[in-house]
Amino acid sequence: VYGALLLIVMFVSLAMMVGTKYMNSHNSPFQRVHYFPRNNDSLIVQPDTATEANSVEAEDTVSHTITPKKDSTSVPIVLPELYGYLKPVAIPWAEIIIDDISHGNTPLSHPIKLTAGNHFIKLKHPNRKEFSQLISIAKDETLKIQVTLQEVxxxxxxxxxxxxxxxxxxxxxxxxxxxDPIRLTTGEHELELKKGESILWKKTIIIPVNDTLKQTINL
Known part of the structure; x- marks a missing residue:
């Protein structure tokens, strides 16, 4: 009887060892059964943690499909610039400054070409009060401005x-x-001192704006 029982135990142990090798070679998701001979020949079942981890990792893997966006690059539309003209007239004369750019002095031989829209114009004379104004230029039209600059x-x-x-x-x-002081327009003047027809002294003087020029002359 004891011999038969020992033979059965050995057969079972051999079968379990063969099964364990088979599961290891095929990465089976099932638990591995290891036989450790003890005093009472009991069987100890241990889970295959590596196989379970691989199984969980495989289950947690999510596939993503990325759809490329279509090219939305747009081509800018360039509109042609629109132009008009300006013809300023200043009395006695003036330097023409438009948007902080000088365009020469009046009188002009031809109108000034400007983009349609608003512009800031200045008319400057060394001895006159400056004229400044915001103007609007229309497409294909000529704006005429005539200004008499005030004396200073x-x-x-x-x-x-x-x-x-x-x-x-x-x-x-x-x-x-x-x-009393002599009132004069600002700018250059020709000063002469005479006795009869004789010119005793002559000089070009510059009268300041709203101020007094003082001259003392010993003949």
């Missing part, structure tokens, strides 16, 4: 020793001493 004044106070007749720009202004 200053003063001349002159002392002559011993005395003389005062001429400014060829016009007699009096005989020194003159109590």
């Amino acid at each position: 004044f200053g003063f001349l106070r002159i002392n002559v020793n011993p005395w003389a007749e005062i001429y400014i720009d060829g016009e007699k202004k009096g005989i020194t001493p003159i109590a």
Whole structure:
């Protein structure tokens, strides 16, 4: 009886060892059964953690399909620029400045070509008040502007020793001493001191804006 029982146990052990090798070689998802001979010849079943991990990892893997976006590059549309013209007239004359760019002095031989829309124009004269204005140029039209620049004044106070007749720009202004300053437009003037037909002293002077030029002359 004992011999038969021992033979059965050996047969079962051999079968389990063969089964374990088979599962290892085929990565079976089932549990591996290991036989460890103990005193009571009991069987110990251990899970195959590597196989289970591979199985879980395979189950958790999610496939993603990426659909490429269509090329949405657009071609910009370039519209042609529209133009109009400006013809400024300034009295006596002026430098033309449009959008901080000088376009020469008046009078002009031909109108100034500008893009349609708003522009800022200045008319500048050294001895006149500056003119400035926002203008609007229409397509294919000529805008005409005529401006008389306002005069700006200053003063001349002159002392002559011993005395003389005062001429400014060829016009007699009096005989020194003159109590009050002489009011003149700003800018350059020709100052002459005469006695009769004799020119005793001559000079070009510049009258400042809203200020007084002082001259003391000893003949």
